[in-house]
Amino acid sequence: MLDAENSWEQKPVEVAFRSITKRFPPDILANDRVSFEVKKGTVHALLGENGAGKTTLMNIFYGLFSPDGGEIIIQGKPVKISSPREAINLGIGMVHQHFKLIPTHTVAENIILGLMSTSFFFPAEKSEAEIRALSEKYGLKVDPRARVWQLSAGEKQKVEILKALYRKASILILDEPTSVLTPQEAEELFATLRAMKEEGKTCIFITHKLNEVKEIADAVTVMRKGRVVSTILPSQVSLEELARMTVGKEVVSVVPRKTLSNRIVLQLQDVSAMGDRDFPALLNLSLSVREGEIVGVAGIAGNGQKELAEVIVGLREVTGGRIFLEDKEITNLLPRDIASLGVAYIPEERNLGLVGEMSVAENLLLRGYYQPPFSQGFWVDWEKAEAYSEKLISHYQINPPLSDIPVRLLSGGNRQRVIIARELEQKPKLVVASNPTAGLDVSGVEAIHKLLIQAQEKGAGILLISGDLDELLKLSNRIVIMFKGEIVGEKEKEHWTEEDRREIGLGMGGVKG
Amino acid sequence: MVLELILGTLNRALAYGTPLLLATLGEIYVERAGVLNLGIEGMMMIGAFSSFVVAYATSNPWLGIVVGAIVGGLFSLIHAFSSITLRANQTVSGLALTMLGTGIAETLGRSWEGKVLTSPIKSFSGDFLSSLPGGLDLLFKDSNLLVVVSIILALVMWFFLFKTKPGLFLRSCGENPSACDALGINVWKVRYLAVLWGGIMAGLGGAYISIAYRPTWSSGMTQGMGWLAVALTIFSFWNPIYAPLGAYLFGALFHLAFRLQVFVAPEFLNSLPYLFPVIALVFVSRLAFRKKIGVPGSLGKPYERGKSG
Numbered sequence: 001m002l003d004a005e006n007s008w009e010q011k012p013v014e015v016a017f018r019s020i021t022k023r024f025p026p027d028i029l030a031n032d033r034v035s036f037e038v039k040k041g042t043v044h045a046l047l048g049e050n051g052a053g054k055t056t057l058m059n060i061f062y063g064l065f066s067p068d069g070g071e072i073i074i075q076g077k078p079v080k081i082s083s084p085r086e087a088i089n090l091g092i093g094m095v096h097q098h099f100k101l102i103p104t105h106t107v108a109e110n111i112i113l114g115l116m117s118t119s120f121f122f123p124a125e126k127s128e129a130e131i132r133a134l135s136e137k138y139g140l141k142v143d144p145r146a147r148v149w150q151l152s153a154g155e156k157q158k159v160e161i162l163k164a165l166y167r168k169a170s171i172l173i174l175d176e177p178t179s180v181l182t183p184q185e186a187e188e189l190f191a192t193l194r195a196m197k198e199e200g201k202t203c204i205f206i207t208h209k210l211n212e213v214k215e216i217a218d219a220v221t222v223m224r225k226g227r228v229v230s231t232i233l234p235s236q237v238s239l240e241e242l243a244r245m246t247v248g249k250e251v252v253s254v255v256p257r258k259t260l261s262n263r264i265v266l267q268l269q270d271v272s273a274m275g276d277r278d279f280p281a282l283l284n285l286s287l288s289v290r291e292g293e294i295v296g297v298a299g300i301a302g303n304g305q306k307e308l309a310e311v312i313v314g315l316r317e318v319t320g321g322r323i324f325l326e327d328k329e330i331t332n333l334l335p336r337d338i339a340s341l342g343v344a345y346i347p348e349e350r351n352l353g354l355v356g357e358m359s360v361a362e363n364l365l366l367r368g369y370y371q372p373p374f375s376q377g378f379w380v381d382w383e384k385a386e387a388y389s390e391k392l393i394s395h396y397q398i399n400p401p402l403s404d405i406p407v408r409l410l411s412g413g414n415r416q417r418v419i420i421a422r423e424l425e426q427k428p429k430l431v432v433a434s435n436p437t438a439g440l441d442v443s444g445v446e447a448i449h450k451l452l453i454q455a456q457e458k459g460a461g462i463l464l465i466s467g468d469l470d471e472l473l474k475l476s477n478r479i480v481i482m483f484k485g486e487i488v489g490e491k492e493k494e495h496w497t498e499e500d501r502r503e504i505g506l507g508m509g510g511v512k513g
Numbered sequence: 514m515v516l517e518l519i520l521g522t523l524n525r526a527l528a529y530g531t532p533l534l535l536a537t538l539g540e541i542y543v544e545r546a547g548v549l550n551l552g553i554e555g556m557m558m559i560g561a562f563s564s565f566v567v568a569y570a571t572s573n574p575w576l577g578i579v580v581g582a583i584v585g586g587l588f589s590l591i592h593a594f595s596s597i598t599l600r601a602n603q604t605v606s607g608l609a610l611t612m613l614g615t616g617i618a619e620t621l622g623r624s625w626e627g628k629v630l631t632s633p634i635k636s637f638s639g640d641f642l643s644s645l646p647g648g649l650d651l652l653f654k655d656s657n658l659l660v661v662v663s664i665i666l667a668l669v670m671w672f673f674l675f676k677t678k679p680g681l682f683l684r685s686c687g688e689n690p691s692a693c694d695a696l697g698i699n700v701w702k703v704r705y706l707a708v709l710w711g712g713i714m715a716g717l718g719g720a721y722i723s724i725a726y727r728p729t730w731s732s733g734m735t736q737g738m739g740w741l742a743v744a745l746t747i748f749s750f751w752n753p754i755y756a757p758l759g760a761y762l763f764g765a766l767f768h769l770a771f772r773l774q775v776f777v778a779p780e781f782l783n784s785l786p787y788l789f790p791v792i793a794l795v796f797v798s799r800l801a802f803r804k805k806i807g808v809p810g811s812l813g814k815p816y817e818r819g820k821s822g
Contacts, residue, residue, distance in 0.1 A: 062695070084697050088696070088697055096695065100689065100695045102685050102689045102692060102810070103688070103810070105688070109685075112678075113682070113685050113693065114682070114693060114697050119678070120679075121676060121678075122677075123678040124681070
């Protein structure tokens with residue numbers, strides 16, 4: 001322990017943040033006198049919930065926002081960074097949470113983009129050799145000529161890191177880098193980070209996953225509500241302490257019900273469907289969900305999960321096979337008919353489930369507006385709708401508790417509550433949930449998990465599609481693994497172990513278990 | 514005989530198609546940079562009018578051409594300012610540009626209505642044509658330097674877009690401006706330059722109409738070519754190399770509408786060049802948008818720093 005502390009203490013300071021303050025109008029204090037130091041040749045984790053100000057701080061560091069106060073010191077020299085170009089010139093590279101890549105361009109084109117030093121004619125072709133050398137050195141294998149849209153999320157991240165390294169970055173910022181990776185890909189990423197440390201490069205690693213802090217970080221700065229709670233060495237704190245520091249209070253995890261009935265709610269028989277680009281997205285997929293069961297669908301995004309959800313709720317044409325809800329066939333019925341039979345849908349992109357410009361009350365009414373009691377022939381009974389909306393807002397704790405504001409003004413977590421409130425109020429037999437907690441912070445995630453478990457307790461079968469393996473292991477009674485439109489593995493357990501986790505992770509990468 | 518007929522049709526296709534080609538090439542760059550400019554018709558009218566007036570007054574057609582291009586470019590900056598700087602709705606801003614352009618040209622142009630240019634651009638001389646190898650003299654008969662320049666421009670603009678560094682930057686700004694911004698590319702500058710170039714090309718197209726193709730001034734003389742250029746941009750999958758194919762195909766349709774009047778109702782024939790793009794676009798855009806061929810990812814979306822997407 002002391003060794004770790006000593007070796008970290010003795011390293012020279014690479015970056016120092018001094019009293020960084022950033023306000024967003026009208027009165028949000030995103031960063032409040034944030035100060036801490038990052039040592040050279042270390043991985044420094046920046047831990048905190050959504051809205052803690054981590055990304056804002058890094059956007060300031062990368063020149064995307066200008067701070068209202070404070071200064072940044074790199075290697076002892078105060079610097080003004082007013083644009084990403086200046087940040088790049090100072091040796092700062094950033095891998096954003098949402099990749100800033102151009103899908104239709106090649107890997108090489110993406111890497112050299114924006115560089116003035118590349119040659120005028122045939123810039124991509126002429127930089128390939130250097131890119132290959134870099135990928136060799138840091139274990140970032142990607143083909144410079146491949147088109148980015150053909151790459152997996154892990155490979156895209158490699159391109160992002162290569163982009164920074166190609167610009168001779170000595171400080172690399174990674175914004176929640178593992179959120180899109182399989183456990184194996186995350187290991188590869190950590191290996192790359194260790195190789196960069198060896199080279200004396202510094203990494204700032206934004207995350208809200210506590211175990212990652214333990215695994216890779218040399219030091220961690222915990223942020224909460226725009227302020228620094230503490231900068232400590234991960235070896236000196238327990239996970240529980242870290243969690244408390246991040247959230248500010250004890251986190252109570254919900255546990256799903258384990259007793260199951262054998263009544264089948266949803267049955268897919270050899271279902272096939274095409275994806276958006278006319279490639280087969282689902283191939284003879286068979287799957288069932290029982291009453292009161294949470295079935296987790298594991299897999300790397302883009303292996304047919306989105307299409308799976310869409311064929312069930314009627315948003316995508318089934319080209320082969322049949323789908324049953326209890327004993328009624330619902331193959332290729334209209335979405336409204338499927339919904340009225342008792343299927344709730346929590347879509348992957350919240351914009352798909354809500355109309356941003358419309359009020360909370362109107363959004364809550366989107367499922368039932370055409371039926372009594374809200375519909376009176378041609379008219380909508382707004383008084384009843386209003387009362388209904390007030391009831392749901394208080395029951396589902398939607399904040400702020402106003403039913404007449406446009407839904408786009410709500411935070412991500414509250415928007416998700418609006419969708420869930422609307423869907424679960426239909427007393428569904430089946431809930432299809434696609435990454436229901438994506439982008440939410442720890443307390444938001446817990447709230448959504450609680451609601452899903454409540455639905456489960458009322459007897460709904462739940463198909464939970466998630467890219468977050470930890471979430472699946474926490475909630476699922478059974479997990480199926482999707483790979484290239486097929487189910488390549490299935491497991492049913494009372495308690496999931498590390499071994500299961502590893503096995504499912506391998507399955508997600510296409511290794512059959 | 515058949516060959517002569519084909520060459521004759523192609524010859525007219527070149528003449529009709531050249532203003533379409535110029536405007537389309539410009540719009541391809543504008544849209545590749547992520548800006549939709551529906552003001553082409555207005556820029557062409559403004560270009561046609563200003564170049565006609567200058568050529569009429571100075572008896573120098575080339576000066577007229579240059580002025581038409583410059584005025585078209587300057588005029589497009591209205592759209593650049595509202596859609597890039599003010600981040601206004603690009604569809605509305607573009608439509609406004611069309612109304613403004615045609616309105617200005619027609620109002621100011623009243624006193625020139627029906628006037629004929631005494632010094633239009635000279636067609637290729639007989640000596641030059643007869644020096645060309647077999648058939649080409651028929652193809653380029655009555656053509657002029659601008660026709661050849663527009664074909665060369667298509668090639669150069671293709672090479673620039675796909676094989677050079679600034680071309681890569683241009684395409685990237687239309688695909689993912691926030692990525693470009695994060696890499697230090699000045700998205701605003703690239704988009705302004707693209708819109709400006711689109712205006713210059715549309716102005717040039719307009720100038721060609723009033724100085725070379727039909728050296729006179731009459732209101733509405735662009736005949737909706739600006740709208741066809743919008744369609745042709747999609748038709749060529751946002752690729753300059755395909756632009757001549759589309760432009761000359763429409764050029765040929767215009768010509769055939771004229772030639773076949775003896776046999777078929779002229780109303781039907783005259784609507785062909787406009788009907789055809791509707792049908793073609795249904796198929797092409799279905800293909801383009803489903804397979805994502807060419808269509809710039811951020812087309813029509815204003816870019817604001819700090820906003821995702």
